Amino acid sequence: xxxxxxxxxxxxxxxxxxxxxxxxxxxxxxxxxxxxxxxxxxxxxxxxxxxxxxxxxxxxxxxxxxxxxxxxxxxxxxxxxxxxxxx
Numbered sequence: 001x002x003x004x005x006x007x008x009x010x011x012x013x014x015x016x017x018x019x020x021x022x023x024x025x026x027x028x029x030x031x032x033x034x035x036x037x038x039x040x041x042x043x044x045x046x047x048x049x050x051x052x053x054x055x056x057x058x059x060x061x062x063x064x065x066x067x068x069x070x071x072x073x074x075x076x077x078x079x080x081x082x083x084x085x086x087x
Contacts, residue, residue, distance in 0.1 A: 042066070 004019040011032070018026040044060035057065035 037062075037066075 002019075002021055006017040006019065008015045013029055013031045015030075016028045017024055042058075042060040044058040044066065046056045047059045047065050048057040050056060054070040056068050056070075058068050060066050
């Protein structure tokens with residue numbers, strides 16, 4: 001099975017196509033202006049707690065505060081604590 005990647009990068013976006021035996025099996029397009037921040041690790045300050053929703057707004061230095069559910073953190077509390085101790 002021949003697998004090839006075709007990559008095209010411009011100022012506005014990056015495009016990647018995956019081919020298997022000459023057939024496109026996957027395409028990914030990332031626009032620079034729409035770059036996401038999901039999955040990155042940020043250090044921030046809680047600015048508002050929403051107990052009824054079990055969530056909080058966290059200031060991570062962007063124009064708007066980030067929204068964080070308690071379940072997004074509870075499984076990794078020890079990992080985050082180690083990260084903060086290192087600073």
